[in-house]
Amino acid sequence: MGSFLFKRIFHGLLVLWVVATLTFILLRLAPGGPFDRERKLPPEVIANLESKYHLDEPPLAQYLRYLSAIAHGDFGPSYKYLDRGVSEIIAETLPTSALLGLLALGFALALAFPAGLLAAYFRGSGIDRLCIFITTLGISVPHFILGALLIWGVALQLGWFQAGRWDHWSSAILPMVTLGAAPAAYLAALLRSTLIETFSEDFIRTARAKGVRESAVALRHALGNALIPVLTVMGPLTAALLTGSFVVEYVFAIPGMGRFFITAVTDRDYPLIMGVTLIYTALLVGANLMVDLFYGYVDPRMRTE
Amino acid sequence: MRLGMDDIAVTRTPPWRDPLLLCSLAFVLIVALAALIAPWLSPYGAAGLEARRILETPSYAHWMGTDGLGRDLLTRLLYGARVSMTVGVGTALIALAIGTIYGLLSGFKGGAVDQLMMRIVDVFYSLPDMLIFILLSLLFGRNIGGLLIALGLVSWVRFARIVRGQALQAKEFLFVEAARAMGASRRRLMLRHILPSIAGPIIVTLTFSVPSAILAESTLSFIGIGINDPYSPWGTSWGTLAQDGWRAMRTYPHVLFFPAAAIFLTILAFNFLGNGLRDWLDPKGR
Numbered sequence: 401m402g403s404f405l406f407k408r409i410f411h412g413l414l415v416l417w418v419v420a421t422l423t424f425i426l427l428r429l430a431p432g433g434p435f436d437r438e439r440k441l442p443p444e445v446i447a448n449l450e451s452k453y454h455l456d457e458p459p460l461a462q463y464l465r466y467l468s469a470i471a472h473g474d475f476g477p478s479y480k481y482l483d484r485g486v487s488e489i490i491a492e493t494l495p496t497s498a499l500l501g502l503l504a505l506g507f508a509l510a511l512a513f514p515a516g517l518l519a520a521y522f523r524g525s526g527i528d529r530l531c532i533f534i535t536t537l538g539i540s541v542p543h544f545i546l547g548a549l550l551i552w553g554v555a556l557q558l559g560w561f562q563a564g565r566w567d568h569w570s571s572a573i574l575p576m577v578t579l580g581a582a583p584a585a586y587l588a589a590l591l592r593s594t595l596i597e598t599f600s601e602d603f604i605r606t607a608r609a610k611g612v613r614e615s616a617v618a619l620r621h622a623l624g625n626a627l628i629p630v631l632t633v634m635g636p637l638t639a640a641l642l643t644g645s646f647v648v649e650y651v652f653a654i655p656g657m658g659r660f661f662i663t664a665v666t667d668r669d670y671p672l673i674m675g676v677t678l679i680y681t682a683l684l685v686g687a688n689l690m691v692d693l694f695y696g697y698v699d700p701r702m703r704t705e
Numbered sequence: 706m707r708l709g710m711d712d713i714a715v716t717r718t719p720p721w722r723d724p725l726l727l728c729s730l731a732f733v734l735i736v737a738l739a740a741l742i743a744p745w746l747s748p749y750g751a752a753g754l755e756a757r758r759i760l761e762t763p764s765y766a767h768w769m770g771t772d773g774l775g776r777d778l779l780t781r782l783l784y785g786a787r788v789s790m791t792v793g794v795g796t797a798l799i800a801l802a803i804g805t806i807y808g809l810l811s812g813f814k815g816g817a818v819d820q821l822m823m824r825i826v827d828v829f830y831s832l833p834d835m836l837i838f839i840l841l842s843l844l845f846g847r848n849i850g851g852l853l854i855a856l857g858l859v860s861w862v863r864f865a866r867i868v869r870g871q872a873l874q875a876k877e878f879l880f881v882e883a884a885r886a887m888g889a890s891r892r893r894l895m896l897r898h899i900l901p902s903i904a905g906p907i908i909v910t911l912t913f914s915v916p917s918a919i920l921a922e923s924t925l926s927f928i929g930i931g932i933n934d935p936y937s938p939w940g941t942s943w944g945t946l947a948q949d950g951w952r953a954m955r956t957y958p959h960v961l962f963f964p965a966a967a968i969f970l971t972i973l974a975f976n977f978l979g980n981g982l983r984d985w986l987d988p989k990g991r
Contacts, residue, residue: 407853415828415831418828419832423840426840426841426844427840427843429844430843430844431844431846482833495918498824520828532800536973536976536980537973539976540969540970540972540973540976541969541972542920542924542950542968542972543924543945544923544924544927544928545947545965545968545969548947548951548954548961548965551966552954552958552961556954556955574787615979616909635831636831639831639832639833639834640833642833642836643833643834643835643836645833646928647924647927647928650928651951661839662928662930665843665930666929666930668843671842673843677836677840679710680833680836681832684831684832684833
């Protein structure tokens with residue numbers, strides 16, 4: 401277990417290093433700079449700015465400086481927000497984004513388990529077909545469309561919520577639904593197809609023959625075995641939640657990391673872009689590591705490997 | 706990666722008897738045709754402004770109403786279909802080309818080369834694709850060509866994985882072995898024997914790649930970091946139209962509804978189409 405963990409952590413660090421390097425190269429190659437203005441700045445000012453941010457050094461020196469800084473948790477100054485460093489901005493906005501992501505994940509799981517179970521148990525019935533249909537809708541609807549329609553319908557027309565605020569627990573409901581809808585649909589479909597297979601297996605028949613109650617057959621025997629595929633997709637699901645979050649934060653005007661990322665891209669605020677990219681990658685690597693650890697817990701067969 | 710319909714197995718009736726599949730196919734063809742003949746369909750032209758007809762609700766003259774500058778919304782949607790279809794189909798083809806070559810090489814070489822090539826794919830696959838699109842679009846510029854390259858450079862990993870898996874299997878097929886025994890060259894083996902035997906899964910993946918690209922493009926345009934090319938003869942992206950509508954939503958919801966419906970229905974139709982094709986061409990699915 402120890403060597404396995406070590407290997408996974410090493411692999412994660414390798415991914416982080418590759419991403420850091422590629423982002424660095426990419427942003428150096430990208431045309432247009434952070435100090436381009438409609439009216440050209442005088443060359444002296446540009447020279448000053450460049451020397452302040454060490455942009456006049458050779459690329460290799462910049463790269464090494466950058467690597468050693470991020471190793472110390474310092475993502476450098478923001479070109480746009482002059483009063484705050486990138487690390488500060490991330491520290492302020494990450495909790496908001498993380499809260500939104502966790503809420504959406506919880507929402508998705510809470511919806512997917514009953515839906516997947518019902519659809520698989522009553523396979524081929526009206527409930528099943530309804531579930532498949534809603535699932536396809538849920539996967540096809542883009543975040544920004546669902547979010548905009550929810551704001552229009554539920555917040556503006558019905559007046560149940562106030563849109564564009566983030567100061568009360570109820571402000572999180574519509575963003576949570578918007579971000580969680582696609583994962584919920586995806587998980588429900590995944591559970592359905594796994595459970596359909598599980599229900600036809602011998603141990604289910606044995607349990608029924610022994611006279612185990614139907615509810616126990618479905619919940620304890622079948623559902624327990626369907627957890628592994630769900631665990632497997634947790635990595636990609638985290639990635640989907642991360643990328644979904646910047647659209648949802650944009651639509652609902654939530655002060656999270658994703659919204660800062662979008663404005664950083666428009667402003668070409670390179671340190672902020674690189675910082676947020678690395679945090680996203682780190683979150684993803686961390687999620688995948690957790691999944692690997694949970695495997696051993698859920699499926700005893702994995703422990704020996 | 707992105708979660709997509711291609712991960713979900715749903716069993717269906719034969720394709721020619723499936724009304725959902727036929728409707729989806731018809732819808733996709735209509736959108737494609739509209740994109741092709743947009744200038745002849747609309748009497749208004751993409752840039753036709755009417756200052757006195759700003760933000761009108763749907764009427765006989767303007768079936769979907771007009772936007773904030775008095776432009777006919779239906780005309781703008783028809784032209785926008787060109788952007789969506791070009792990006793969707795173009796990305797899918799670029800990804801197909803890169804991914805198929807990569808996957809064939811990896812699966813065919815095997816051994817250490819295969820391991821290394823698949824590690825690279827794993828890294829790409831585990832990163833959120835929207836993040837890479839955004840970073841790449843900084844490099845390639847925010848026009849339709851730059852976006853095509855950026856999207857294509859990310860989407861190929863799906864093809865690479867599938868083609869490689871199939872190529873590994875196909876290598877063991879008896880007819881491939883027989884061809885090898887008869888002295889067929891590697892090139893011939895790959896192109897004449899292995900590639901045709903894995904055409905089914907490739908076509909299915911191709912179909913699912915189109916809506917992914919349309920979704921990515923419209924999302925990027927909606928949040929204001931997609932195509933930014935106001936003088937392009939291609940028309941304005943549906944995502945940008947939805948963004949315009951989003952700003953006017955409070956009082957003129959129709960300006961949002963029509964572009965949103967166009968995006969949603971097109972993605973939905975391609976997903977249903979992909980589902981149907983998979984059950985038909987690749988019954989084992991995944």
